[in-house]
Amino acid sequence: MKTPLEEKHLSDSDNSLKQVARVDGTKLNPETFAKQYRKDGIPVVITGLLDSLNNWDLDFLRDKLGNQEFPVRFNGWDRYKKEKNAWNNIGSGVESRTLSFNEYADLLSSKEAHKNDIYLGRCALRKTPLADTPELEEADAKLGLKMPGTSPNLWVCPGSHITPLHYDPLDGTLIQIHGEKRIVLFAPSQTYNLYPLSLFNYLKHGLKLRANYSQVYPENPDFVKFPKFKKALSYRYEVILKQGEILFIPAGWWHEVTSLGDGVVCSINRFWHVLPLTRAATSWNKWRLHLGALMTAPYIIRTWLAAIFSKDREQKLRHLIQRL
Numbered sequence: 486m487k488t489p490l491e492e493k494h495l496s497d498s499d500n501s502l503k504q505v506a507r508v509d510g511t512k513l514n515p516e517t518f519a520k521q522y523r524k525d526g527i528p529v530v531i532t533g534l535l536d537s538l539n540n541w542d543l544d545f546l547r548d549k550l551g552n553q554e555f556p557v558r559f560n561g562w563d564r565y566k567k568e569k570n571a572w573n574n575i576g577s578g579v580e581s582r583t584l585s586f587n588e589y590a591d592l593l594s595s596k597e598a599h600k601n602d603i604y605l606g607r608c609a610l611r612k613t614p615l616a617d618t619p620e621l622e623e624a625d626a627k628l629g630l631k632m633p634g635t636s637p638n639l640w641v642c643p644g645s646h647i648t649p650l651h652y653d654p655l656d657g658t659l660i661q662i663h664g665e666k667r668i669v670l671f672a673p674s675q676t677y678n679l680y681p682l683s684l685f686n687y688l689k690h691g692l693k694l695r696a697n698y699s700q701v702y703p704e705n706p707d708f709v710k711f712p713k714f715k716k717a718l719s720y721r722y723e724v725i726l727k728q729g730e731i732l733f734i735p736a737g738w739w740h741e742v743t744s745l746g747d748g749v750v751c752s753i754n755r756f757w758h759v760l761p762l763t764r765a766a767t768s769w770n771k772w773r774l775h776l777g778a779l780m781t782a783p784y785i786i787r788t789w790l791a792a793i794f795s796k797d798r799e800q801k802l803r804h805l806i807q808r809l
């Protein structure tokens with residue numbers, strides 16, 4: 486059931502394509518943002534707070550981050566031919582290789598990143614010259630965002646990359662810095678109409694295949710396998726997030742993020758502890774993931790024992806420690 490709170494502030498004019506509201510951030514203050522959006526967990530696009538930010542195009546990023554190293558995800562396109570519950574990893578669980586920003590930028594320029602769906606996704610900006618960008622800090626302060634769950638993360642990719650449909654256990658702000666993204670959202674009430682991956686995946690794959698991802702391809706759904714997805718379509722929202730805009734994605738809201746165009750697309754996001762605490766405590770989507778984390782115990786024990794008893798013990802243990 487859709488709760489009235491989930492629908493508050495969201496346009497109801499077209500049932501098949503609901504738009505998330507856009508508000509002028511210069512007219513918001515921490516109290517109004519908390520009262521109108523954060524308290525009840527309502528997604529919203531905030532405009533006008535980042536008009537003076539530099540254009541973070543590839544030259545700018547090369548200049549600021551050139552030799553800095555980042556874990557880069559090698560997704561490949563083949564995975565999309567399979568059902569998602571046959572994948573071995575997803576999102577931040579995908580195998581990554583450490584590359585300097587310049588090396589990744591070369592893959593973008595040569596279109597190799599496009600051909601093999603290679604993503605510099607969710608890389609901490611901490612310890613880089615872009616870590617303390619004043620415009621980003623001022624925008625957070627204007628919205629009264631406190632208690633970060635992570636430092637800001639950088640996401641750089643070629644247009645056409647898709648971050649599959651999932652939800653996060655924390656509130657998030659997705660800031661569009663260069664290029665555009667399409668974000669399709671579904672309310673938390675739709676979780677079981679979106680066929681989340683089973684919690685039992687944690688036993689086999691640990692955190693590499695998390696249960697906060699949906700099995701459905703929302704742009705190309707298989708209604709025979711996933712008939713309840715038809716119901717979820719009435720609760721589908723869509724946003725084209727433009728350069729300089731911020732999307733507030735409350736904890737538990739499902740979202741699929743597609744980078745648009747042929748060029749390079751760059752965003753920053755940050756996660757925030759859920760406030761008020763009553764919203765955190767009553768979110769089943771959040772509790773589900775805590776349960777999932779407990780279910781990773783057998784996988785973790787198995788992986789560490791295998792590393793300890795392997796021939797290249799030192800290298801395997803170092804790798805595991807790095808992943809921590």
Ligand SMILES: O=C(O)CCC(=O)C(=O)O
Nearest residue numbers: 640648657659742752754
């Ligand atoms: O931009 C992306 O590819 C994913 C971002 C995301 O999932 C988020 O901000 O929560």
